[in-house]
Amino acid sequence: MTTVSRVKRGRKFDQVLEGARTVFLRDGFDGASVDDITREAGVSKATLYSYFPDKRLLFLEVAKGECRRQAETAVEFDDTDSAPEMVLMIAGRRIAELASSDFGRSVFRVCVAEAERFPEVGHEFYKSGPGLVRQRLIAYLEGAIARGQLAIDDIPLAAAQFAELCRAEVHVRRLFHLDETFSAKRRDGIVRGAVEMFMSRYGVQRRD
Amino acid sequence: MTTVSRVKRGRKFDQVLEGARTVFLRDGFDGASVDDITREAGVSKATLYSYFPDKRLLFLEVAKGECRRQAETAVEFDDTDSAPEMVLMIAGRRIAELASSDFGRSVFRVCVAEAERFPEVGHEFYKSGPGLVRQRLIAYLEGAIARGQLAIDDIPLAAAQFAELCRAEVHVRRLFHLDETFSAKRRDGIVRGAVEMFMSRYGVQRRD
DNA sequence: CGGACAATAGACCGCTTGGTTCAGTTCCGG
DNA sequence: CCGGAACTGAACCAAGCGGTCTATTGTCCG
Numbered sequence: 509m510t511t512v513s514r515v516k517r518g519r520k521f522d523q524v525l526e527g528a529r530t531v532f533l534r535d536g537f538d539g540a541s542v543d544d545i546t547r548e549a550g551v552s553k554a555t556l557y558s559y560f561p562d563k564r565l566l567f568l569e570v571a572k573g574e575c576r577r578q579a580e581t582a583v584e585f586d587d588t589d590s591a592p593e594m595v596l597m598i599a600g601r602r603i604a605e606l607a608s609s610d611f612g613r614s615v616f617r618v619c620v621a622e623a624e625r626f627p628e629v630g631h632e633f634y635k636s637g638p639g640l641v642r643q644r645l646i647a648y649l650e651g652a653i654a655r656g657q658l659a660i661d662d663i664p665l666a667a668a669q670f671a672e673l674c675r676a677e678v679h680v681r682r683l684f685h686l687d688e689t690f691s692a693k694r695r696d697g698i699v700r701g702a703v704e705m706f707m708s709r710y711g712v713q714r715r716d
Numbered sequence: 717m718t719t720v721s722r723v724k725r726g727r728k729f730d731q732v733l734e735g736a737r738t739v740f741l742r743d744g745f746d747g748a749s750v751d752d753i754t755r756e757a758g759v760s761k762a763t764l765y766s767y768f769p770d771k772r773l774l775f776l777e778v779a780k781g782e783c784r785r786q787a788e789t790a791v792e793f794d795d796t797d798s799a800p801e802m803v804l805m806i807a808g809r810r811i812a813e814l815a816s817s818d819f820g821r822s823v824f825r826v827c828v829a830e831a832e833r834f835p836e837v838g839h840e841f842y843k844s845g846p847g848l849v850r851q852r853l854i855a856y857l858e859g860a861i862a863r864g865q866l867a868i869d870d871i872p873l874a875a876a877q878f879a880e881l882c883r884a885e886v887h888v889r890r891l892f893h894l895d896e897t898f899s900a901k902r903r904d905g906i907v908r909g910a911v912e913m914f915m916s917r918y919g920v921q922r923r924d
Numbered sequence: 925c926g927g928a929c930a931a932t933a934g935a936c937c938g939c940t941t942g943g944t945t946c947a948g949t950t951c952c953g954g
Numbered sequence: 955c956c957g958g959a960a961c962t963g964a965a966c967c968a969a970g971c972g973g974t975c976t977a978t979t980g981t982c983c984g
Contacts, residue, residue, distance in 0.1 A: 518960080519951080519960070519961080520960085520961075536746075536829065538744075538746035538747065539746065539833075541940080541941065541942080542941080542942060542943080543940095543941085543942090551961085551962090552961065552962045552963060552964095553942095553943080553944090553962090553963085553964095554944085554945085554946090554961070554962070554963085555960080555961055555962075557942095557943070557944080558960080558961085562942075562943075563942065563943085616828075617828055617829065617831075617832070619892070620824075620825055620828045620829065620891060620892075621744065621825065621828065621829035623825075623891065623892050623893060624825070625747075627893055630891070630892035630893050630894075631892060631893070631894070633892060634888065634889070634892045634894055638888050662905075662909065665884070665885075665905070665906065665909050668884040668885045669881055669884050669909065669910070669913060671884075672880045672881060672883065672884040672885075673877055673880060673881065675880065676873070676876040676877050676879075676880040677873075677876045677880075680842065680846050681842070683828060683831065683838070684827070684828075684831050684838035684839065684841060684842045685831060685835055685838050685839070686838075686839070686842055697870075697873070698873065701870065701873050701877065702877070704917065705877060705913060705914075705917045706913075708916050708917045709912065709913040709916045709917065727931085728931090728932095749970075749971065749972085750971080750972060750973080751970090751971085751972095754933095759932090759933095760931090760932055760933045760934070761932095761933080761934075761972095761973080761974090762931080762932060762933070762934085762974085762975085763931070763932060763933085765972095765973070765974080766931075766932090770972080770973075771972065771973090
């Protein structure tokens, strides 16, 4: 049971955080009023302010939490023994999925909007999103090179390129509401294009 | 004393727009107060409101103007007869420059932040930025294919891929303040990587 | 030179915001 | 079932907001 430090101080702590999450991701920092948040959380203002000294800190807490959630959805590389085409296809799908999801879009939007005012949010976002993906891709690519499956000189660049290719169009068009959804099919086409391009540049042997 | 005998109506119109531009790009829509803008513009509130009925409309005007400015800086393709490597290298440099410039970053940030509240701003941004680049790239690629310089099946995808490759890392790292500047050298490296990748996928003949 | 009139500065208004306070209510372990 | 901590709801505050209004300035033309 979570009886240890749980019940100590704050029965409604999670409610507050959850409400803040909803409202901040929907309306941004300025767009969200504290009253909105309390209403959404089903909690009184005094309760909210008993947990968080001010709106700023509450926002930072939420933002960091969302970045952590984002990190959890990031790519992982398990079956590193398969052909790079397969591994990259699966990884690319994850990247494209996040880029086109409502969650990914909201977090991105809010972090971009507030990165000037809250630089730490910007860093956290990068570290838990694009940065983490990049890092894991690099690790995989190094392995694949060692295994003789790929030939890459500038590994960090290659990692960035692949990730960027998987987000091509998807990200931007979702951000600016040019497409409200991306079908798995359409996403797959883009990811396949990314893999083909990547392999034709860095693959050690041609395949038809 | 003003030696200028100008059109009476609108002496300070440009001042207002310029001040609004500065403040909106720096602080966003909510972050910018009308008083900030008048102060920056060196103009009174009544003057501002004699030109624009409200803050919303002023913002829209500024946003559209910035998108237009952005469009002016977009790639153009003149010397379409050179080798694709050269043409793409030059185009890619332009893309990477805009992505890493303060101007490009500010406009992007503000448009992302407000695309929810002002959908037209989002559309305008896409149309005058990534969309325009994409469109011109497509036109160029079609020509290059006709000339037998390239072999591409999905042209729009290829265009998106190239643009995205040129922005790899640059854009994201600037957005979230991981790098305050990108040297021309570093940018060139990324663009060169983009061109190499693009050519190894879509070039009709291999070159070493 | 002077009267008409548009452009201006900035005081002003109503309203919302973030944040505080407090008298009372609910919850829960002992 | 008691006592104290957690929670509530509403009232309240100062500050700042977008937007308006008026008194004043500057300019043009007869």
